[in-house]
Amino acid sequence: MNALTIKKIKKFQSIKRGYYSFIFFAGLCLLSLFAETLVNSRALMVCHKGEYYFPTYGKMISGKTFGLDYEYETNYKELKKIFSEKKQGDYVLMPPVPYNAYENDLKKNSYPPFPPSYKSKHYLGTDNMGRDILARLLYGFRTAIFFALILLAINYTIGISIGSIMGYFGKKFDLFFQRIIEIWSNIPFLYVIIIISSVILPNFFILLFIMALFGWIGITWTIRTMTYKEKEKEYVLAAKAAGASDYRIIFKHIIPNTIAVIVTFAPFSISSGIVALTSLDYLGFGLPAPTPSWGELLAQGSANMSAWWILSSVIASMAFVLIAVSFIGEAAREAFDPKMHSIYE
Amino acid sequence: MTAYFIRRFLLIIPTFIGVTIIVFIITRFVPGGPVERMIASAHLAAASGQSASSGISQDAGNQPLSEDQINRLKEYYGFDKPVITSYFSWLFKVLKGDLGTSTRYYDPVWDMIKNRIPVSLYFGLISMILIYSVCIPLGIAKAVKHKTAFDNISSIAVFTGYAIPGWVAGALLLFLFSFNFEIFPFGGLVSDEFEDLSLYGKIYDLFLHTILPVIAYLIGSFTVMTLLMKNSLMDNLSADYVKTAVAKGLSFKKAIFKHALQNSLIPIATSFGNNISLIVTGSFLIETVFNINGMGLLGYEAIIERDYPVVLGILVISSLLMMIGNILSDACVALIDPRVKFQ
Numbered sequence: 001m002n003a004l005t006i007k008k009i010k011k012f013q014s015i016k017r018g019y020y021s022f023i024f025f026a027g028l029c030l031l032s033l034f035a036e037t038l039v040n041s042r043a044l045m046v047c048h049k050g051e052y053y054f055p056t057y058g059k060m061i062s063g064k065t066f067g068l069d070y071e072y073e074t075n076y077k078e079l080k081k082i083f084s085e086k087k088q089g090d091y092v093l094m095p096p097v098p099y100n101a102y103e104n105d106l107k108k109n110s111y112p113p114f115p116p117s118y119k120s121k122h123y124l125g126t127d128n129m130g131r132d133i134l135a136r137l138l139y140g141f142r143t144a145i146f147f148a149l150i151l152l153a154i155n156y157t158i159g160i161s162i163g164s165i166m167g168y169f170g171k172k173f174d175l176f177f178q179r180i181i182e183i184w185s186n187i188p189f190l191y192v193i194i195i196i197s198s199v200i201l202p203n204f205f206i207l208l209f210i211m212a213l214f215g216w217i218g219i220t221w222t223i224r225t226m227t228y229k230e231k232e233k234e235y236v237l238a239a240k241a242a243g244a245s246d247y248r249i250i251f252k253h254i255i256p257n258t259i260a261v262i263v264t265f266a267p268f269s270i271s272s273g274i275v276a277l278t279s280l281d282y283l284g285f286g287l288p289a290p291t292p293s294w295g296e297l298l299a300q301g302s303a304n305m306s307a308w309w310i311l312s313s314v315i316a317s318m319a320f321v322l323i324a325v326s327f328i329g330e331a332a333r334e335a336f337d338p339k340m341h342s343i344y345e
Numbered sequence: 346m347t348a349y350f351i352r353r354f355l356l357i358i359p360t361f362i363g364v365t366i367i368v369f370i371i372t373r374f375v376p377g378g379p380v381e382r383m384i385a386s387a388h389l390a391a392a393s394g395q396s397a398s399s400g401i402s403q404d405a406g407n408q409p410l411s412e413d414q415i416n417r418l419k420e421y422y423g424f425d426k427p428v429i430t431s432y433f434s435w436l437f438k439v440l441k442g443d444l445g446t447s448t449r450y451y452d453p454v455w456d457m458i459k460n461r462i463p464v465s466l467y468f469g470l471i472s473m474i475l476i477y478s479v480c481i482p483l484g485i486a487k488a489v490k491h492k493t494a495f496d497n498i499s500s501i502a503v504f505t506g507y508a509i510p511g512w513v514a515g516a517l518l519l520f521l522f523s524f525n526f527e528i529f530p531f532g533g534l535v536s537d538e539f540e541d542l543s544l545y546g547k548i549y550d551l552f553l554h555t556i557l558p559v560i561a562y563l564i565g566s567f568t569v570m571t572l573l574m575k576n577s578l579m580d581n582l583s584a585d586y587v588k589t590a591v592a593k594g595l596s597f598k599k600a601i602f603k604h605a606l607q608n609s610l611i612p613i614a615t616s617f618g619n620n621i622s623l624i625v626t627g628s629f630l631i632e633t634v635f636n637i638n639g640m641g642l643l644g645y646e647a648i649i650e651r652d653y654p655v656v657l658g659i660l661v662i663s664s665l666l667m668m669i670g671n672i673l674s675d676a677c678v679a680l681i682d683p684r685v686k687f688q
Binding site: 179186187192194196271275301305311312315318319326327 | 525649
């Protein structure tokens with residue numbers, strides 16, 4: 001790492017709002033990776049007749065293993081009750097929220113959604129089908145954030161390559177791609193996604209593909225303009241004089257010099273990725289039905305406003321995450337912006 | 346300069362053809378189009394007819410429509426010809442000002458669009474006026490008070506607004522003010538009994554229905570404009586000519602309003618032309634949340650119902666507006682900034 005980068009990182013750390021948002025956001029991503037150990041219907045640990053089982057990851061463990069009378073996957077919540085009644089030293093350690101995102105926790109004589117309750121461990125209540133909202137929020141977040149991150153990687157790879165080539169070579173290649181981009185960016189992309197996903201049932205990767213198809217344009221434009229500016233500078237001339245190939249000049253000299261712009265744009269691309277997926281899910285054209293997603297919760301919440309806990313928890317979590325991301329973006333912009341501002345007293 | 350703008354206007358043509366041909370092809374190859382829907386509804390009708398007459402289901406699996414009828418339907422919708430031929434026949438009709446008829450409501454597409462434009466225009470104009478009248482002063486204040494408590498707090502507010510998409514904010518507003526506090530109505534443009542109200546009642550009713558959607562529209566666009574204003578004013582404040590002006594004894598206020606401000610409005614003008622497409626087409630997500638019958642909702646419903654003439658009609662209008670908007674933006678810049686020369 002060169003001194004300039006370290007200086008920029010120091011500057012970023014000094015912008016408290018953005019820095020803490022970054023820690024919060026990174027922590028949340030990390031947490032969501034281990035969601036199975038926090039919010040899950042499988043137990044963390046089962047002690048049965050002196051043997052220890054860790055059912056969280058790996059294959060399902062049949063009920064027979066624990067001396068129950070069924071072959072299918074053990075219901076650990078029931079098992080916990082049975083063990084504590086028997087009092088033979090066996091025990092079940094459940095995660096803090098003992099529900100997964102798919103199970104319907106129904107009660108007799110009443111219909112979901114159920115309000116938040118500490119006793120039933122539905123800390124944020126259940127949705128219209130009796131599924132735990134906290135579980136759906138967390139797993140939905142994981143899907144959304146990794147969707148946005150992968151989308152970012154794809155878009156930026158395409159955009160940076162095409163943009164820098166357009167800017168560097170200019171002329172006909174540039175003109176040709178300019179027209180293509182102009183056409184492409186005039187196509188209402190949400191419409192096309194809706195048309196396509198109303199025909200084929202989209203999954204994670206199909207959605208990713210369609211969004212990437214339209215998502216590379218913004219960054220391509222920016223990098224193109226940056227490259228145009230950079231290639232006129234002396235260091236490029238020097239590299240050329242030293243006999244560097246075009247490939248080397250673009251990837252070793254020009255792109256590292258545009259990195260500031262890329263870093264500045266990245267957080268905003270992440271938040272727009274999350275929002276795009278959520279909008280599609282809200283309209284019902286996103287990930288197929290039982291997949292936990294924020295958009296689906298939003299749709300449920302706005303259809304059933306008397307179940308206030310649905311809408312308020314999903315909007316609150318969306319606000320937290322998106323605001324954190326935009327604070328990161330704000331700080332990154334400031335840290336990577338070399339401009340000095342004059343302040344008059 | 347004139348030559349440049351003429352060239353720009355001519356370049357609209359290939360782009361327009363490119364955009365429409367892509368969407369045309371997509372609509373063509375997507376199943377569930379008007380002909381298939383006709384067949385399906387005929388199926389349904391035939392099935393219920395058979396059960397009513399306790400029918401002999403000899404030809405239950407067969408098409409209820411004869412081959413001939415299907416062909417006539419295809420011909421009617423132009424599905425019998427190859428894509429390119431029917432694209433060009435559609436294009437010529439558009440050039441003559443005929444956007445076709447809705448396959449769903451059998452109304453002329455242009456009439457449907459014409460009815461919706463005022464609604465989107467209403468919201469678009471109100472939000473545009475509010476955006477400019479709030480963002481420019483706010484941006485100036487933020488630039489002058491850079492790094493003070495005011496700047497910090499307004500930054501938090503502005504970024505919060507930017508983070509939350511307008512339609513989500515709309516859903517939240519509906520939840521808070523319409524459901525919980527019952528201050529504002531639940532979406533729509535006017536109440537059901539609008540016709541019976543007095544003039545003041547009508548204005549008040551419209552006003553109540555307007556506030557929440559306008560806030561939802563404002564929330565997102567607000568940030569970009571405010572920060573644009575702030576940053577460009579700050580760039581100009583650190584430019585040498587302003588330093589000179591202050592050094593020569595001009596008051597700070599005068600330095601801003603007489604010198605820096607004029608130049609920093611240029612980037613704002615750059616985005617001015619893009620407003621027309623926003624004003625006319627609106628945002629279909631916000632229109633969906635608030636159930637406002639504007640252009641956005643029309644386009645969205647047309648896609649859901651596979652009403653392709655309407656989809657294409659809206660595309661024609663919105664892509665033309667967008668391209669003209671881009672050119673207008675450049676023209677605005679050229680008008681106010683004498684340094685800019687387009688070749």
